[in-house]
Amino acid sequence: MKSLNRSIVLTTIRSHGPISRAEIAKRTALTPPTVTNIVGELMNENFVVESEIGASSGGRKPILLRLNASFYSIIGIDVGVGTIKSIVTDLDANVIHECRRSLPPYPDADTFMEQLNGSIAELLEAVGPDRPVIGIGVGMHGLVNPEEGVSVFAPNLRLRNIPIRESLEREFGVPVYVENDVVAMALGELWFGGGQDVDHFICVNIGEGVGAGIVLNRQIFRGSSFAAGEIGHTTVDLNGPRCSCGNYGCLQTLVSGPAIAEAVQNEIALGRRSERLESAAAGSLRTITGEFVYKAALEGDELAREVFRKAGRLLGIGLTNMIHTLNPQKVILGGGVSAAGPFITEPLEETVKARALESSIRHLTIETSRLGNRATAIGAVTIVLERLFAPAQLAE
Numbered sequence: 001m002k003s004l005n006r007s008i009v010l011t012t013i014r015s016h017g018p019i020s021r022a023e024i025a026k027r028t029a030l031t032p033p034t035v036t037n038i039v040g041e042l043m044n045e046n047f048v049v050e051s052e053i054g055a056s057s058g059g060r061k062p063i064l065l066r067l068n069a070s071f072y073s074i075i076g077i078d079v080g081v082g083t084i085k086s087i088v089t090d091l092d093a094n095v096i097h098e099c100r101r102s103l104p105p106y107p108d109a110d111t112f113m114e115q116l117n118g119s120i121a122e123l124l125e126a127v128g129p130d131r132p133v134i135g136i137g138v139g140m141h142g143l144v145n146p147e148e149g150v151s152v153f154a155p156n157l158r159l160r161n162i163p164i165r166e167s168l169e170r171e172f173g174v175p176v177y178v179e180n181d182v183v184a185m186a187l188g189e190l191w192f193g194g195g196q197d198v199d200h201f202i203c204v205n206i207g208e209g210v211g212a213g214i215v216l217n218r219q220i221f222r223g224s225s226f227a228a229g230e231i232g233h234t235t236v237d238l239n240g241p242r243c244s245c246g247n248y249g250c251l252q253t254l255v256s257g258p259a260i261a262e263a264v265q266n267e268i269a270l271g272r273r274s275e276r277l278e279s280a281a282a283g284s285l286r287t288i289t290g291e292f293v294y295k296a297a298l299e300g301d302e303l304a305r306e307v308f309r310k311a312g313r314l315l316g317i318g319l320t321n322m323i324h325t326l327n328p329q330k331v332i333l334g335g336g337v338s339a340a341g342p343f344i345t346e347p348l349e350e351t352v353k354a355r356a357l358e359s360s361i362r363h364l365t366i367e368t369s370r371l372g373n374r375a376t377a378i379g380a381v382t383i384v385l386e387r388l389f390a391p392a393q394l395a396e
């Protein structure tokens with residue numbers, strides 16, 4: 001109970017600071033002596049500082065408290081396919097330093113952990129000993145067991161059963177939390193992005209694969225075996241291409257970055273002409289990437305735009321299925337493919353509007369993540385913040 005009260009007080013100071021002790025007691029329904037004790041503890045530990053003097057309501061002017069956000073720091077890591085993006089931030093998720101390391105296509109477990117350790121070591125050095133790191137959050141591609149901090153299966157890296165938490169805690173001696181990357185992204189949106197003002201939303205990551213983080217009643221919904229949100233493996237075309245999961249016509253076989261690149265490659269192989277894409281490919285169609293296609297679309301290439309339109313429509317179908325199931329207020333799009341902007345979002349929104357029941361989309365908005373390509377890393381920082389602060393509902 002003591003530690004719950006402590007995080008409630010800390011959360012109240014974070015949300016409503018600068019705030020007086022009396023006001024904290026009023027908002028939390030804790031007794032003034034309890035608040036004074038907890039605040040004393042939090043000040044000793046440098047989580048909270050006294051700031052300016054507040055307005056008096058008759059008697060002595062109260063001293064106001066605020067979060068000492070810059071005293072400690074937090075590391076957030078986004079493990080994707082090919083890259084580890086990591087950041088170190090203050091307690092308000094302001095980025096102090098950023099680091100990027102590449103991963104070979106199918107790293108073995110040792111190589112993978114070396115790169116992860118190397119990223120963290122670089123950030124620790126950048127932030128120095130004066131701003132102690134209180135935790136490390138990892139947003140990991142694939143299926144994760146967050147209770148054990150284990151990467152159970154990372155299909156696009158071909159890694160299985162990596163005890164990330166155990167290994168990093170041994171190496172760095174601070175608490176480590178591991179979540180699936182899109183779950184982390186959804187947490188980041190909940191605290192710092194487009195999810196701040198809604199109760200129910202879906203965060204969809206469209207990159208090398210496709211996955212969704214589901215937030216219901218401002219809580220992450222993980223499912224019974226941490227596998228909720230596998231929207232990438234919902235069927236949108238019964239006769240579609242074979243997916244890595246063994247099924248046919250899964251959404252991610254049609255709209256992921258590699259799927260978009262492949263669609264362009266196939267069209268050109270079949271005789272479709274595109275000067276821009278062919279010259280970018282420099283003789284080998286396999287070198288065309290989703291990014292090439294986006295650049296070509298920007299320059300007005302008709303084939304590139306057509307491929308995005310089709311992907312946008314299929315994504316709209318996949319999302320409509322999810323919208324009909326969950327009736328969210330918001331869908332937040334993230335990941336590399338969402339960076340293609342209107343080329344993909346316009347056909348997507350048209351499709352949702354045309355196919356969804358009016359009652360299902362009455363309160364719906366669809367937007368692109370404001371946290372951009374840092375969304376998952378910020379989300380990983382948020383995993384640590386979530387442990388420090390109380391759920392907002394308890395601190396209102």
Ligand SMILES: [Zn+2]
Pocket residue numbers: 232233234243244245246247250
């Ligand atoms: Zn599949």
